Every structure is written in structure tokens, then in C-alpha cells.
Amino acid sequence: MKPQLTLGVSLKMYFGYQQTLEWSRQIAEIVGHHPATQQGQVELFVFPSLPAIAPTLEAFRGTVMKVGAQNMFWEDAGAYTGEVSGAMLHEMGCGYVEIGHAERRRYFAETDKQIADKTTAALRNQLIPVICIGEAERCSAAQAIEQAVEQAHQALGPAEKQGLSGDAILAYEPQWAIGAKEPASADFIGEVCQGLAQRLVGGASGERRVIYGGSAGPGLLSQLGSRTGGLFLGRFSHQPAAYKAILDEALIFLNNQADRS
Numbered sequence: 001m002k003p004q005l006t007l008g009v010s011l012k013m014y015f016g017y018q019q020t021l022e023w024s025r026q027i028a029e030i031v032g033h034h035p036a037t038q039q040g041q042v043e044l045f046v047f048p049s050l051p052a053i054a055p056t057l058e059a060f061r062g063t064v065m066k067v068g069a070q071n072m073f074w075e076d077a078g079a080y081t082g083e084v085s086g087a088m089l090h091e092m093g094c095g096y097v098e099i100g101h102a103e104r105r106r107y108f109a110e111t112d113k114q115i116a117d118k119t120t121a122a123l124r125n126q127l128i129p130v131i132c133i134g135e136a137e138r139c140s141a142a143q144a145i146e147q148a149v150e151q152a153h154q155a156l157g158p159a160e161k162q163g164l165s166g167d168a169i170l171a172y173e174p175q176w177a178i179g180a181k182e183p184a185s186a187d188f189i190g191e192v193c194q195g196l197a198q199r200l201v202g203g204a205s206g207e208r209r210v211i212y213g214g215s216a217g218p219g220l221l222s223q224l225g226s227r228t229g230g231l232f233l234g235r236f237s238h239q240p241a242a243y244k245a246i247l248d249e250a251l252i253f254l255n256n257q258a259d260r261s
């Protein structure tokens, strides 16, 4: 069955190695038994720090949780000290990779061109790119949509020109809402995500889904309903109880969808 909702997590660089494994064990237990995950209607992924990817893959083996990386390089092999290739991530069993997070742009000066090259490399290596888009400063929903559409086209354009097919997730993350006390308002998120879905989903050679990130946590999915394709979670997924609460909301969402159809 095609997933109707996506819930992703980036652990960024918050956790240590053992802490990552402990979190993974606890979340695997929740995911393995939660009714929201039983029928393939929820797509789940997590991005731990690079050294923890292999044991995290192991921790989630047998569950629906997919594991990926927070970043990758645009070449598949060679003299690129300190970098990690999409080819290796794929070989390890990763299914997803995050591309172009605002923190990569801010602290590592990543450019639109580099983000496009990484997106191309992800698709070339059968990884689903989770492409981060979103405005730097608060603005109207219409302006946010324009900026995010432009970023998405910049990221996916070269891959599309090369005829590379594959699914992609567009993580709409207004930069001003990342690391904040609370997310953007549900009305704003809903308007932007729906606008992005209209402009970016459909017509592509793979599935496209728009999800929201930026201080998302328990309670948000219930407010948004089907106005978003899912959530990209950061700090507010660190507590296993919070993650379970979000899965509980996912189950209500799925039941509501089933009632409508």
C-alpha cells in the first residue's frame, strides 16, 4: 500500500553514540508494535549521525523505519577526504538522504549548485532525497511558496534534465521556525504545504511528497490534518513518549482518511 503520511526525524548532532543506540532501541520497540505502522500507510525514516548509521540500521531491522544520512557528497568515489558517497550509503542499506538543510547552507556555505549535485547523486544511487526548502525570513505564504518552489526546481532540475527518476521528499522548513520554541502557525504551514503540493507534486517521474519541519512536535499533525504530507521532526522527537504521541496522531489521521474514502 502507498504511504499516506511521512514522518522523518533528523537527530542532527544532538546525541552521542550510545544515546543514539538507546533512542533507536526504544523507538524500534514503539514502531514495531504501533497500529499506525502495521499496514504500510506510514513512511518512517531517521537520520542519525554518520558513525551511528550501521548500528541504527541494525536496531530498526524488521521494522518499517528506514535509515539514512544527514548529508552526502555529490561524487560516488575518489579523493574527497572526509566526505561520504551516496554509493556507500546505498550499499549499507540506507534508503534516504537529507540534502540542503538550512544549517548546511548557513555553517558550510552550501550553494544551490552543490545541493542540486547532491540531489542528482542521491537519485543516481537509488536514495530518496529529502530536500530541505524554505524561506530565511518571515514573509507571506505566497512569498514562501515562490521561494520554496524556486529552491525545489534548483535542486531537482539537473537530475530531471538527466532523466533520473525516483521519489523525492520536499521538506518545507521555514528557516525562522527551525530550533524555535514553536512551529509556524498551522494555517501558514497548511497554506504553504498545499501550495507547494500543487506546484511540485505530479508530472514528475517519481513520487513527490511535501512535509513540514521546524519545531514540529506532538499536536501539530492533528492541527494540520491532510494539509501536509507529514512532518520532519527534530528536537521534539527526542523523547520516545513524544514520538509515540505523534504516531498516535498519525493513526487518528489514517482512520479519518479511511472514513472519508
Ligand SMILES: O=C[C@H](O)COP(=O)(O)O
Pocket: 010, 173, 177, 178, 179, 180, 213, 214, 215, 216, 232, 233, 234, 235, 236
Ligand atoms: O531537521 C529538522 C528540522 O530542522 C527541525 O528541527 P527542530 O524541530 O529541532 O526545529
